Amino acid sequence: MAPEPPLLSMSGITKSFPGVRALDGVDLDVQAGEVHCLLGQNGAGKSTLIKVLAGAHQPDTGTISWRGEDVTLRSPIAAMRLGIATIYQELDLVEHLSVAENVHLGHEPTTAGFVVRGRAARASTAELLQRLGHPEIDPGRLVGDLSAAHQQIVSMARALSHDVRLIVMDEPSAALDPDEVDNLFRIVGDLTAAGVAVVYISHRLEEIRRIGDRVTVLKDGRAVARGLPAKSTPTSEVVSLMTGRNVEYVFPPRPDTPRVAAAEPVLTVENLSRRGEFAPLDLQVRPGEIVGLAGLVGSGRSEILETIYGARKPDTGRVLVDGKPLRPGSVRAAVRAGLGLAPEERKAQALLMLESVTRNVSVSSMSRFARAGWIDRGAELGAARAAVRELSLRPDNPDVPVRTLSGGNQQKAVLARWLLRGCRVLLLDEPTRGVDVGARAELYAVVRRLADEGLAVLLVSSEVPEVLGLADRVLVLREGSVVHTAPARELDEHRVLDLVMEGSPAS
Amino acid sequence: MTQNVSPPRDSAPKVPSAGEQPAWRAVLFRADVRTLSLLGVLAVLILIGGLTKPDQFLDTRNLQLVLTQASVIGVVTVGMTFVIISGGIDLSVGAIVALASVWATTVATQEYGFAGILFTAVLVGLGCGLVNGVLIAYGGMVPFIATLAMLASARGLALQITDGRTQIVTVDSVLDLGERDAYVLGIPPLVLVFAAVTVVGWLVLNRTTFGRRSVAVGGNAEAARLAGIDVRRQRLYLYLLSGLCCGIAAFLLIVLAGSGQNTNGNLYELDAIAAAIIGGTLLTGGRGTIVGSVLGVLIFTTITNIFALNNLQTDVQQIAKGAIIVAAVLVQRRTASTT
Ligand SMILES: Nc1ncnc2c1ncn2[C@@H]1O[C@H](COP(=O)(O)OP(=O)(O)OP(=O)(O)O)[C@@H](O)[C@H]1O
Numbered sequence: 001m002a003p004e005p006p007l008l009s010m011s012g013i014t015k016s017f018p019g020v021r022a023l024d025g026v027d028l029d030v031q032a033g034e035v036h037c038l039l040g041q042n043g044a045g046k047s048t049l050i051k052v053l054a055g056a057h058q059p060d061t062g063t064i065s066w067r068g069e070d071v072t073l074r075s076p077i078a079a080m081r082l083g084i085a086t087i088y089q090e091l092d093l094v095e096h097l098s099v100a101e102n103v104h105l106g107h108e109p110t111t112a113g114f115v116v117r118g119r120a121a122r123a124s125t126a127e128l129l130q131r132l133g134h135p136e137i138d139p140g141r142l143v144g145d146l147s148a149a150h151q152q153i154v155s156m157a158r159a160l161s162h163d164v165r166l167i168v169m170d171e172p173s174a175a176l177d178p179d180e181v182d183n184l185f186r187i188v189g190d191l192t193a194a195g196v197a198v199v200y201i202s203h204r205l206e207e208i209r210r211i212g213d214r215v216t217v218l219k220d221g222r223a224v225a226r227g228l229p230a231k232s233t234p235t236s237e238v239v240s241l242m243t244g245r246n247v248e249y250v251f252p253p254r255p256d257t258p259r260v261a262a263a264e265p266v267l268t269v270e271n272l273s274r275r276g277e278f279a280p281l282d283l284q285v286r287p288g289e290i291v292g293l294a295g296l297v298g299s300g301r302s303e304i305l306e307t308i309y310g311a312r313k314p315d316t317g318r319v320l321v322d323g324k325p326l327r328p329g330s331v332r333a334a335v336r337a338g339l340g341l342a343p344e345e346r347k348a349q350a351l352l353m354l355e356s357v358t359r360n361v362s363v364s365s366m367s368r369f370a371r372a373g374w375i376d377r378g379a380e381l382g383a384a385r386a387a388v389r390e391l392s393l394r395p396d397n398p399d400v401p402v403r404t405l406s407g408g409n410q411q412k413a414v415l416a417r418w419l420l421r422g423c424r425v426l427l428l429d430e431p432t433r434g435v436d437v438g439a440r441a442e443l444y445a446v447v448r449r450l451a452d453e454g455l456a457v458l459l460v461s462s463e464v465p466e467v468l469g470l471a472d473r474v475l476v477l478r479e480g481s482v483v484h485t486a487p488a489r490e491l492d493e494h495r496v497l498d499l500v501m502e503g504s505p506a507s
Numbered sequence: 508m509t510q511n512v513s514p515p516r517d518s519a520p521k522v523p524s525a526g527e528q529p530a531w532r533a534v535l536f537r538a539d540v541r542t543l544s545l546l547g548v549l550a551v552l553i554l555i556g557g558l559t560k561p562d563q564f565l566d567t568r569n570l571q572l573v574l575t576q577a578s579v580i581g582v583v584t585v586g587m588t589f590v591i592i593s594g595g596i597d598l599s600v601g602a603i604v605a606l607a608s609v610w611a612t613t614v615a616t617q618e619y620g621f622a623g624i625l626f627t628a629v630l631v632g633l634g635c636g637l638v639n640g641v642l643i644a645y646g647g648m649v650p651f652i653a654t655l656a657m658l659a660s661a662r663g664l665a666l667q668i669t670d671g672r673t674q675i676v677t678v679d680s681v682l683d684l685g686e687r688d689a690y691v692l693g694i695p696p697l698v699l700v701f702a703a704v705t706v707v708g709w710l711v712l713n714r715t716t717f718g719r720r721s722v723a724v725g726g727n728a729e730a731a732r733l734a735g736i737d738v739r740r741q742r743l744y745l746y747l748l749s750g751l752c753c754g755i756a757a758f759l760l761i762v763l764a765g766s767g768q769n770t771n772g773n774l775y776e777l778d779a780i781a782a783a784i785i786g787g788t789l790l791t792g793g794r795g796t797i798v799g800s801v802l803g804v805l806i807f808t809t810i811t812n813i814f815a816l817n818n819l820q821t822d823v824q825q826i827a828k829g830a831i832i833v834a835a836v837l838v839q840r841r842t843a844s845t846t
């Protein structure tokens with residue numbers, strides 16, 4: 001890079017929350033036109049650092065200089081004025097407003113300063129969406145009606161609606177499928193070619209290799225490595241910097257199939273369908289078996305899980321546990337029969353943000369700790385502690401409110417809930433979204449161990465290697481129909497991607 | 508913080524994570540700040556009362572009166588706190604108190620004596636709560652609208668029953684409860700009922716599955732549903748609970764006034780909501796405490812009393828209450844964000 005001052009230089013940034021020092025003297029330099037990747041385990045402080053950069057948090061100490069001049073970012077607006085746009089990890093769109101209104105929120109095109117020019121807003125939104133490769137999103141639609149992937153695109157359009165010089169993306173690829181990720185990378189390429197800098201956060205190391213220029217690694221609120229070359233640093237080195245140890249990024253071994261195949265299926269789905277979401281589906285899961293559903297975002301996978309779980313009412317078909325049919329459309333019946341669901345949208349569908357980790361974890365198993373409605377809090381806390389430890393959730397104190405946990409640790413809290421309940425069939429929807437490399441390997445091991453103990457698992461993931469590595473049997477879905485079923489060891493990533501995109505079993 | 512090496516995961520699980528103790532203490536401290544600030548306000552009020560009207564305010568009879576008045580609205584507020592914590596609202600509490608108090612004091616009911624009056628009051632409260640609950644939980648009505656409708660109809664029915672007349676209670680055993688002879692160690696029985704409702708309410712909220720479920724429903728209804736909680740049934744129970752509290756309050760009011768009137772419980776809904784809010788209950792649901800609400804009630808009742816002793820008009824009282832609500836919420840926001 002040229003020796004001119006970096007576009008952005010943050011130095012000695014510290015930030016404490018009650019009881020936690022999230023950032024402990026972090027330095028970060030970003031050059032114009034580069035993709036600077038920020039890596040670190042869950043809770044390392046990545047999101048906190050970029051919130052400081054976005055003006056959403058005020059640092060306790062430290063300086064920020066922008067194009068060689070010291071600046072104070074008192075508010076998100078101050079950061080935006082400089083040309084810093086941020087796409088947050090937890091989407092921050094207003095569901096009841098339209099796409100165009102969200103994109104222009106806070107800087108609406110107006111006449112005479114206050115009359116919003118709706119048409120102009122819609123037109124410029126349509127143009128941005130076109131640029132982002134998604135002309136099919138209607139700027140007039142309510143954001144709440146869009147899929148998660150499309151909401152991500154809208155966030156991106158919002159960031160680009162400003163005149164940006166630096167754009168920060170906090171795990172933008174977590175909700176995207178491979179196609180969308182390619183599209184995202186094309187956009188990133190266009191931006192950097194135009195001299196815009198990108199700060200990119202992801203737990204997927206292969207993405208860092210594809211688009212990253214330099215890497216800064218955070219660990220426990222400190223930068224343990226700065227400006228490493230993204231393409232040539234060995235993965236093992238990055239991982240050991242992040243975790244402070246060597247992680248074998250491998251999936252746990254599968255048990256011998258004959259034993260599993262001999263068992264009676266615990267979960268049977270017969271002819272289950274919902275109009276417009278997924279075609280009639282049959283599937284069986286045996287105790288000890290992990291069945292994976294592979295498919296693109298929007299191929300009906302989450303809908304299938306939610307229907308099995310009773311959160312949606314099927315149009316046809318039924319769900320049986322141990323051969324006994326469940327009352328359709330009743331979550332309570334499903335839970336009583338031993339089903340558990342770790343849903344895709346943890347914030348909206350799973351977590352009680354104001355409550356402690358303990359209460360979030362115990363909410364589905366309260367009756368286990370209660371006699372005549374009376375809760376034995378000692379037993380509850382002990383069980384929550386054990387579950388938290390098992391998943392190495394951090395901080396390991398289960399009394400802290402879930403709201404203060406980092407994204408990946410919130411995901412672990414959801415899993416801990418069903419670990420604690422000890423259910424018989426576990427439905428996992430994107431279980432490792434936002435979970436760091438080290439914790440991922442632990443999660444896989446936990447899921448496999450539970451399966452070995454007789455749990456039946458139905459797994460949905462956009463990450464094909466995860467489905468192939470963890471599941472015993474894989475169902476490939478395209479547009480709501482199963483196009484292929486095979487044991488996981490007979491498939492590879494390319495084959496699955498082909499099936500998912502074209503749907504024609506090419507052999 | 509020094510270099511914090513992440514603990515080896517399999518062994519030594521007891522390595523404390525960064526700042527475990529302080530986080531724990533911060534939570535405790537925050538809870539305390541809220542309660543302490545309310546206690547502080549109450550202490551200041553008592554001081555003001557003692558300074559402005561030393562003989563009258565601190566007189567035992569006056570203090571007994573303040574507590575007795577707080578009891579009626581206090582019982583209503585405990586129920587209201589549960590409803591608000593669960594993300595709902597009950598605008599009909601005052602009207603239910605009125606309806607229950609007149610229904611329980613009709614000539615026909617009074618023939619059944621003490622038990623007749625008590626059971627009628629409680630049953631009418633539960634009945635109204637049931638209607639609210641069914642409309643909201645199973646009819647999909649917005650709590651604001653459903654309970655607003657109940658407010659109008661219950662008041663109307665109360666007027667129809669009494670025809671606007673005061674119904675005097677003739678059952679001696681009921682009236683005796685309000686007499687000085689019935690005081691236990693100087694404490695009026697009504698206050699004991701309020702204390703009991705408070706303790707039970709606290710236990711239910713903090714120590715039972717019912718309380719947990721209420722908080723969960725208020726914090727994130729969709730998450731509660733997917734966690735296997737029957738959200739609709741929980742909502743029904745919560746409005747039943749609020750109705751039950753109104754029934755108990757109506758009975759207390761009958762004892763206190765020695766009569767039933769269709770104008771009873773006027774604006775109780777506002778007082779109860781205000782007390783819960785200054786006590787720290789989030790109007791959006793998901794958080795709240797019984798202790799805070801009860802302190803809120805005591806603060807309001809004390810203000811009313813001090814103003815009455817100083818011959819200040821109700822309009823001044825209302826303005827002062829409004830100011831206190833604003834101040835309390837501002838103070839809480841501060842303490843919540845700085846600790
Ligand atoms: N508002 C808050 N109050 C208290 N603690 C917080 C708050 N926000 C973050 N923290 C704590 O700060 C630390 C860093 O969190 P941060 O969200 O920056 O992690 P992260 O690196 O983005 O992790 P992830 O990969 O899981 O998203 C964590 O220990 C977290 O619990």
Ligand SMILES: [Mg+2]
Nearest residue numbers: 046047089407
């Ligand atoms: Mg984060």
